Amino acid sequence: AQSVTQLGSHVSVSEGALVLLRCNYSSSVPPYLFWYVQYPNQGLQLLLKYTSAATLVKGINGFEAEFKKSETSFHLTKPSAHMSDAAEYFCAVSGGGKLIFGQGTELSVKP
Amino acid sequence: GAVVSQHPSRVICKSGTSVKIECRSLDFQATTMFWYRQFPKQSLMLMATSNEGSKATYEQGVEKDKFLINHASLTLSTLTVTSAHPEDSSFYICSAKGGRIDTTEAFFGQGTRLTVV
Numbered sequence: 001a002q003s004v005t006q007l008g009s010h011v012s013v014s015e016g017a018l019v020l021l022r023c024n025y026s027s028s029v030p031p032y033l034f035w036y037v038q039y040p041n042q043g044l045q046l047l048l049k050y051t052s053a054a055t056l057v058k059g060i061n062g063f064e065a066e067f068k069k070s071e072t073s074f075h076l077t078k079p080s081a082h083m084s085d086a087a088e089y090f091c092a093v094s095g096g097g098k099l100i101f102g103q104g105t106e107l108s109v110k111p
Numbered sequence: 112g113a114v115v116s117q118h119p120s121r122v123i124c125k126s127g128t129s130v131k132i133e134c135r136s137l138d139f140q141a142t143t144m145f146w147y148r149q150f151p152k153q154s155l156m157l158m159a160t161s162n163e164g165s166k167a168t169y170e171q172g173v174e175k176d177k178f179l180i181n182h183a184s185l186t187l188s189t190l191t192v193t194s195a196h197p198e199d200s201s202f203y204i205c206s207a208k209g210g211r212i213d214t215t216e217a218f219f220g221q222g223t224r225l226t227v228v
Contacts, residue, residue, distance in 0.1 A: 043221045044204070
């Protein structure tokens with residue numbers, strides 16, 4: 001069975017600081033991994049996805065993630081946080097035609 | 112990206128009544144649609160997966176007679192919460208995929224906030 005674990009339910013950074021949101025996966029087959037962002041009372045928007053091509057994936061809004069098989073990780077990063085990045089972030093793995101989500105990480109950005 | 116429209120965005124209904132939520136893919140054909148439920152400050156819980164023209168596959172613990180899902184066309188899926196009760200109050204989100212392989216990304220609707228009073 002596939003699963004993802006997001007380390008840290010809440011992360012707080014200062015505006016302009018590095019954003020690092022952690023995601024570890026468990027999968028018996030090569031995984032397809034996704035990062036989504038959710039703003040309050042809205043659906044989810046895809047930030048980026050890994051589908052076994054380049055291990056460093058660049059997404060929208062300056063976010064990127066690196067697939068590391070040896071560490072079973074797919075951490076999300078952004079060099080410089082912006083106030084508008086404050087939201088809930090979900091890591092997900094695709095398996096059996098459906099998405100399995102992590103618990104989510106709430107990102108707060110302080111001015 | 113592709114657009115998925117979910118309607119209504121908010122609904123309040125009386126206990127014992129039924130409410131229907133629509134999920135439409137506006138610019139692509141959605142061969143697969145998913146319905147999720149999200150509790151406050153929690154992740155998305157998959158309720159069911161529906162493929163166009165076939166019966167929905169429900170996750171374990173989800174009452175299929177209570178949460179009726181219809182995926183009659185390639186652009187529309189509906190979730191009907193029957194005989195709603197206050198404990199059904201939640202945020203419901205649909206998503207749609209244009210293909211059935213795992214690399215295909217899913218696009219999400221805006222969500223529906225259901226309040227049962």
